[in-house]
Amino acid sequence: MEEKYYSLLNYGCQMNESDTEHYAGQLEELGYKAIADFHDADVIIVNTCCVRESAEKKIAGKIGELKAVKTKNPELVICVAGCMAQKDGDKLIKKHPHVDLLLGTAYVNDFKQILLDYLAERGNKRRTRVYDDLTIHQSEFEGKMVRQSKFEAWIPIMYGCNNFCTYCIVPYVRGRERSRSMENIVAEIEAAVADGYKEFTLLGQNVNSYGKDFGEKDAFAKLLRRVNEIPGVDRIHYMTSHPRDMSEEVIKAVAECEHICENFHVPFQSGSTEILRRMNRGYSREKYLELIALIRKYVPNCTITTDIIVGFPGETEEDFEDTLNLVKEVGFDAAFTFIYSKRSGTPAAKMDNQVPLDVKKARLNRLMEAQNINSLKCNEKLIGQVVEVLAEGPSKNKDVWNGRTRTGKLVLWPLEGKTYQAGDKVYVKIDTAQTWLLKGKAVDNG
Ligand code: SAH
Numbered sequence: 001m002e003e004k005y006y007s008l009l010n011y012g013c014q015m016n017e018s019d020t021e022h023y024a025g026q027l028e029e030l031g032y033k034a035i036a037d038f039h040d041a042d043v044i045i046v047n048t049c050c051v052r053e054s055a056e057k058k059i060a061g062k063i064g065e066l067k068a069v070k071t072k073n074p075e076l077v078i079c080v081a082g083c084m085a086q087k088d089g090d091k092l093i094k095k096h097p098h099v100d101l102l103l104g105t106a107y108v109n110d111f112k113q114i115l116l117d118y119l120a121e122r123g124n125k126r127r128t129r130v131y132d133d134l135t136i137h138q139s140e141f142e143g144k145m146v147r148q149s150k151f152e153a154w155i156p157i158m159y160g161c162n163n164f165c166t167y168c169i170v171p172y173v174r175g176r177e178r179s180r181s182m183e184n185i186v187a188e189i190e191a192a193v194a195d196g197y198k199e200f201t202l203l204g205q206n207v208n209s210y211g212k213d214f215g216e217k218d219a220f221a222k223l224l225r226r227v228n229e230i231p232g233v234d235r236i237h238y239m240t241s242h243p244r245d246m247s248e249e250v251i252k253a254v255a256e257c258e259h260i261c262e263n264f265h266v267p268f269q270s271g272s273t274e275i276l277r278r279m280n281r282g283y284s285r286e287k288y289l290e291l292i293a294l295i296r297k298y299v300p301n302c303t304i305t306t307d308i309i310v311g312f313p314g315e316t317e318e319d320f321e322d323t324l325n326l327v328k329e330v331g332f333d334a335a336f337t338f339i340y341s342k343r344s345g346t347p348a349a350k351m352d353n354q355v356p357l358d359v360k361k362a363r364l365n366r367l368m369e370a371q372n373i374n375s376l377k378c379n380e381k382l383i384g385q386v387v388e389v390l391a392e393g394p395s396k397n398k399d400v401w402n403g404r405t406r407t408g409k410l411v412l413w414p415l416e417g418k419t420y421q422a423g424d425k426v427y428v429k430i431d432t433a434q435t436w437l438l439k440g441k442a443v444d445n446g
Pocket residue numbers: 051052167168169170204205206240241242267269307308309338339340341342343
């Protein structure tokens with residue numbers, strides 16, 4: 001049989017990366033092989049994101065680029081999947097008629113059958129198909145899985161979001177919260193351990209709501225403790241936590257379970273209580289600071305990271321300074337900072353007093369400057385310490401390897417004649433700290 005190839009173009013968050021790995025698994029079950037250059041592929045999936053306008057523009061450009069590839073090879077199947085597909089549906093097909101399949105976010109695990117059905121429609125009869133019902137029951141994934149990393153696995157524990165933060169498109173394109181069963185999650189992790197995986201990230205838009213749809217209390221803390229007991233699991237991460245829903249039980253689980261990594265990613269979005277109210281976040285600046293204090297009480301050596309939006313409609317200079325002060329006060333290890341992007345269909349898009357782009361950009365720069373100082377300070381504290389690193393691979397300079405600490409910090413160290421495999425545990429004594437990375441030398445078990 002003639003060899004068939006697939007190419008995957010992924011955009012967006014870890015949930016999309018995970019979905020893309022599910023697509024890869026299904027394509028390989030059908031006998032397709034991965035190929036890096038999409039010009040030579042028989043099936044291309046573009047897995048899209050629409051959280052900000054900048055992402056959408058870039059992706060729309062890429063989809064446009066595929067038209068020429070399709071003209072050259074009319075048998076090529078182009079599939080646009082993910083959040084932008086979910087949001088735009090038929091509109092996207094009108095703009096890009098060379099797209100064959102449009103796959104909303106609830107169809108990830110049905111892709112194999114959808115592709116087979118499509119290929120069965122021979123010749124000219126093949127028509128563009130749109131699958132964008134968000135209310136269908138999402139199938140559990142049971143087939144082959146092709147993960148990017150050989151030791152680190154994404155594990156979706158829930159889909160969707162019920163929060164409706166007023167700036168955010170995600171609830172509209174991912175639907176309501178649906179949790180996977182604990183048995184299913186544990187089975188997937190056990191299977192991955194058997195394949196050599198040791199680092200796991202439990203994924204959901206709001207992991208602290210895990211299990212609420214089954215009516216169970218503290219289900220996320222219970223899940224964390226259960227995963228911690230699976231033999232062979234070395235590191236557990238989870239994202240994302242909503243500050244309103246992060247419970248003491250979860251913090252205790254992190255404090256008490258050896259394998260749950262001591263990083264807390266708790267997006268605060270804005271330091272102004274008034275802006276938080278208009279964002280529909282459900283907590284105040286004071287409540288957020290109380291949560292940080294509680295985290296530090298239970299896990300004093302933890303790292304804390306966050307997401308921040310500048311330029312939400314109506315954000316005054318004073319509101320912004322509240323954000324800046326909160327960043328300085330907490331001293332985050334890292335922050336993902338975003339300029340507010342108007343998403344049509346969300347309540348914030350209709351709010352008055354949209355902030356001009358130049359003001360938003362200036363605020364972002366000031367914020368990043370403040371955060372860079374924090375990041376450097378946090379990293380400098382590690383100088384002289386021995387940190388546990390899972391090796392990832394060689395850096396640009398082949399004589400230097402890189403890997404991550406339990407808290408996700410990037411570490412570089414010279415090979416000095418040694419050889420490593422991805423996933424090896426290495427102890428590195430840190431001698432240099434920069435804003436984005438640490439450097440040191442490998443030492444015997446610290
Ligand atoms: N569910 C997660 C992640 C959501 S998307 C959470 O609640 O934290 C990741 C980040 O993108 C958000 O935390 C927010 O900071 C940012 N974001 C979401 N919508 C945005 C918008 N319209 N403009 C700018 N940033 C946005």
